[in-house]
Amino acid sequence: MTEERHIPAMEEPIRYIERTRAYYLALGYDNPYRWAHFETTPFCPLNMPLAQAEVAIVTTAAPYNPDAGEQGPGAPYNAAAKFYKVYEGSTATPPDLRISHIAIDRDHTTAEDLGTYFPLEALRQAEQDGRIGKVADVFFGLPTNRSHRQSLEVDCPQLVSRVRSYPIDAAVLLPNCPVCHQSVALAARALEDAGIPTVIMGCARDIIEHVGVPRFLFSDFPLGNAAGQPGDKMSQQQTLALALDLLEQAETARTTWVSPQVWKGKTGWKADYSNPERLTPEEIARRRQAFDKGKAEAARLRQQDNT
Numbered sequence: 001m002t003e004e005r006h007i008p009a010m011e012e013p014i015r016y017i018e019r020t021r022a023y024y025l026a027l028g029y030d031n032p033y034r035w036a037h038f039e040t041t042p043f044c045p046l047n048m049p050l051a052q053a054e055v056a057i058v059t060t061a062a063p064y065n066p067d068a069g070e071q072g073p074g075a076p077y078n079a080a081a082k083f084y085k086v087y088e089g090s091t092a093t094p095p096d097l098r099i100s101h102i103a104i105d106r107d108h109t110t111a112e113d114l115g116t117y118f119p120l121e122a123l124r125q126a127e128q129d130g131r132i133g134k135v136a137d138v139f140f141g142l143p144t145n146r147s148h149r150q151s152l153e154v155d156c157p158q159l160v161s162r163v164r165s166y167p168i169d170a171a172v173l174l175p176n177c178p179v180c181h182q183s184v185a186l187a188a189r190a191l192e193d194a195g196i197p198t199v200i201m202g203c204a205r206d207i208i209e210h211v212g213v214p215r216f217l218f219s220d221f222p223l224g225n226a227a228g229q230p231g232d233k234m235s236q237q238q239t240l241a242l243a244l245d246l247l248e249q250a251e252t253a254r255t256t257w258v259s260p261q262v263w264k265g266k267t268g269w270k271a272d273y274s275n276p277e278r279l280t281p282e283e284i285a286r287r288r289q290a291f292d293k294g295k296a297e298a299a300r301l302r303q304q305d306n307t
Contacts (some may be wrong), residue, residue: 008157014270016178026276029287034039036148036182040210042192046170049133050248053169056136058159059118060144061097061178063089070149071100073112079294084302091143094120095125095139102177104143104224108269110223115236117176119227121203122240126164131244136168142187151183156190156242163196170197170247175224178204185211198245201226201239205256213248217243219259222269229241229264 021032045193046053054104064071066082071099081101085205089095097118099111115121120139142159145151163171171191175184181204188198193212199215202208203223210218219226230238246257263269272278 004116011270013205013218014032014273015206016181017206017210019274020178023274024277026284027291033146035207036151036186036211038189038212041214042189043214043250044192044195046197047250047256048169048172049247050244051130052133054134054136054167055123055132055244056163056168056171057091057120057123057139058142058163058173058184059097059119059139060102060174060176060184061099062141063087063100063120064096064098064220068250071098073108074106074287075100076106077101077103077290077294079297082144082298083141085141086155086162088138088162091120091135091137092234099176099224101239102180103274103291105175105222105269107272108222108226108266109230113230114299115233116227116230117174118235119174119240121228121233122174122236125237126170126240126244131241133169139159140167142170142173142183142216144177144183146179148186151186152190152241155183156187159187159197160190162195163191164194168196170199172243172247173198173200175200175204176224176226178207180224181207182211185213188213189260197247199243199250201243201287208254209254212251212254214255215246216256217246217259219261221263222265222273225263229261232264235261256282 025127062081062083065081069078071081078100078179123135127135143155173188175181181202184200185208188200200213201217203219203221203226205218228239242259
């Protein structure tokens with residue numbers, strides 16, 4: 001049973017599982033994706049004061065690759081910018097991370113503010129305020145993978161191994177696209193099994209809860225803004241504060257808290273995102289062509305990465 005708190009009066013969130021199924025059927029793919037689902041969920045309590053804990057970030061954002069084409073704010077989907085192996089980077093300075101390689105809501109957000117999907121600045125402030133003991137010296141990048149097997153047998157074990165090689169006490173995980181939410185959910189489960197408490201900050205509630213995770217802070221924002229509203233440091237700090245409270249206070253697995261914040265950007269985003277009812281036949285054909293091109297490029301890069 002999911003425990004839930006911080007529930008504001010709001011319209012229903014997007015049901016991404018249903019929406020993406022209808023979208024890809026409209027594009028002509030008649031084999032609906034099967035999302036990961038588990039009946040039981042691991043849970044590792046935070047057995048120390050959060051004010052003494054070293055906390056790490058796990059992200060699905062990609063390091064900027066100058067050879068991979070357009071990746072800046074407002075960039076179109078760019079399969080060439082994908083990565084396929086778990087990586088780690090330094091938190092000594094803000095990293096140059098982008099989310100052009102994944103299906104964020106490009107109609108209603110531009111990803112111009114790193115703080116909306118990578119809360120390093122807010123976590124630094126939490127350290128200065130004494131809310132956490134320390135920001136980990138490294139962060140971790142997790143590939144977005146449609147393959148359950150690849151995630152469970154390769155990516156998640158690699159992530160766990162890397163995290164456990166540092167004195168990290170807890171992890172904050174941030175997905176961006178629908179599949180990102182599944183990948184991050186699987187990673188959170190693996191980390192909890194390894195004795196590392198986690199909290200996910202995300203925007204696709206149905207996917208996270210379908211998989212089953214220990215702790216989830218849901219922000220009802222367009223995809224790509226799991227860490228708060230763009231250009232609003234207070235929003236980002238408040239979002240992280242809720243996630244840290246949840247990390248500290250949750251007593252059972254499948255605990256969901258809902259941020260009370262309301263999206264301040266353009267309206268209509270819930271009806272627009274990947275909604276085939278709002279697309280012309282010409283636009284559906286264009287998107288099918290672009291999707292096929294992106295899949296071919298991703299397959300090429302994956303094969304190149306594995307050789």
